[in-house]
Structures are given as structure tokens and as C-alpha cells.
Amino acid sequence: MDIKAVQNSYARWAPVYDKTFGAITNDGRRRTVEYINSNSGHVLEVGVGTGLSLGHYQPGMKVTGIDFSDQMLEKARNRVQEMGLRQMIELRQMDARELDFPDASFDTVAAMHVLSVVPEPERVMSEIARVCKPGGRVVITNHFKRTRGPLAALERVSAPFANVLGWHSDFAIERVLGEPSLTVEEQRPLPPLGMMTFLMLRKTGG
Template identity: 70%
Template structure:
């Protein structure tokens, strides 16, 4: 997807995101944060934090930095932090995920929830997320990936040309994620609704 298309798409989505796509994906998002709270170190980067739907679920001992390219989404995330008094959130910053403005090995954990099929140059984004992880750190991801067969696979292929309108790639290949140099898959399982989402944990080696 082109960057302008992402910006415009999420400017349209921001007012209704929590009640639409956000609601559909909440189960997988909660699982991801629960895993981070249980298994991961304290310094967490959430890439494409959006409206901040997951921020209140992080444990109080986490130190969470959230980044997003959409000013409209970040405005809602900041309002959520203020409204709920989320002291575990240390910063929310406007940033292009292809060029994360952090030194190498800055975080114990990167959370990437329902975002990799949205961003331009996803391979580059994956490399950046791996770069800012400390050795042994975890990339915890939830996302929809293309199915190889069945009626849903045909629907995904049909929808693919409309990515700039939908705001995401319906036929996104999981190999873009699992093939990232320096990361190994340690967990992979389906998540609701109807197993359409995938929960992935990758470790920096």
C-alpha cells in the first residue's frame, strides 16, 4: 500500500475503528498482550498503536511506547491514556514504521497487532522491528494472512486489488513475516473470529 493511502484510510477509520474492525480483532489483541505480560520483558514497543485499544491491558510494570503514522489515531490513543490514567504508557509518537527512530536493541518486546498487512514495504517494517529488539527479545504479532485454499481464499484474492480502499491486504503472505532474517518462530496458532487471525511469536536470535 502507498503511504498516502494508509494515511487517508485510517483518517476515515479513526472515528469508528473501535466499534468496527477493532471490536472484531479484540480477542487476538487481548491474547497478544496477555502473552507479553506473562512472558516478555518490561520495555515494550507497540507499532501501529492505533487508537490505543490494547494500552489498558498492559501490566503496570511494563514500560510501553506506542507509535503510529496516523495523527487521527494517535489523538484518540492519547485521549484514552489521559482518560484512563495509564501510567504504563511512557510515550506515544508519530512515526513511520519503515524508519523507527530508536537505536538498535532498544526494546525487550515489539507488539505488532493487525498492522503488517497495512503498512507500505512490510519487509522493511519487519527488518526495523527486528532491529530495535534486544537479542532474545520477542516480536508478538496478530494478523490475518492469506489462506491457500477454500472459499475464503477466493474471497481474499478477489478483494486484493481493493487494498488501498479497504486499508489492508486481504491476501497477505505469512512468509513475509516468518522469512525475516534474525527472527525464529516460537509459537503460531489460529485465533477468532473463525480462525481467521493468526497469533505469532518470533524471537530475535
């Protein structure tokens, strides 16, 4: 999926995202942020989208959210203003393949439902690892392809339509596990129906 396809897809999705895919993934998103809240520090949320996660962060957390889509960010900014979160949330337009932050800037980096959307996810993971502090956490929530069963067949059929759907239905988990400085410490299924997977990776050092 190229960056222009991503831009066009999410321009289409932005008006209805919260009531469609966003609604389906809300429970997993809430559980993921609750996990992030268990530690203090500065959080980077890569692919913040319309900001559905932002109201779940506990007071006192400092959160920077980035997204490539201006349409998504506009909705996120409106949400931040309506919920009175301006003191804790900073939102910036950015390409996740080239994060405009110094090395080791964040205690936690979150990527929820974004890695199967972006071009060059391996490059995005490299940038995520770079800006995460040694000893810090990388928290990922994403759909990964199945190897058997009826859903696996459906994923294979949907795969050629990635540019239209806005995500890769056959996205392999190995594509986010190749960064040598990140080690998997936790992996578990998330609702709905275990379709999503929660991963927590620790950056070595520190």
C-alpha cells in the same frame, strides 16, 4: 499500498475503527497482550492505532506505542488520559519503516493487525528486528491469506481494493518470516474463527 493511501484510509477509519474492525479483533488483541505480560521489560507496539490494547498491559509494564496516523494517535492519547495510563505509556508519531530508536532498545516488539497495512512490510520487519534486543520477542497478530476454501476466494476478490479497505486481504505470511535474525517459536490461530494468526518470533543472540 503506498503511504499516502494508508494515511487517507486511516483518516477515514479513525472515527469508527473501535466499533468496527477494532471490535472484531478485541479478543485476539487481549490474548496477545496477556502473552506479552508474561515477561517484564520495555515493549514497543508498532501500529498502536486508537490504543485499544493499552488498557490490557499490566501495571509496571513500560510501553511505547507508535503510529503513522495522527487521527488514530489522537484517540489513543485520549484513551491514555481517560484510563490514567500516562506513567506507563509513551505515544509517538512515526513511520514504521524508519523507527527513530537505537538498536536493541526493546525487550518485546508487538505488531497487531498492522503488517498487512503498511507499505514495504519486509522493511518494517527489518526495523522491528533491529530495535529488538538479542534474545527478545517479536509478537505478531495478523490476518494471512488462505490457500483454499471460500474465504480464500473472497480474499482474492477483495485484494484489488487494498487502498480503499486499508489492508491487504491476500497478505502472505512469508512476507513477515524473511528476517534472518528472527526465528518462529510459536504459531497458532486466534479468534474470531481463526481468521487471525498469532506468531512469536525470537531474535537470535543474547
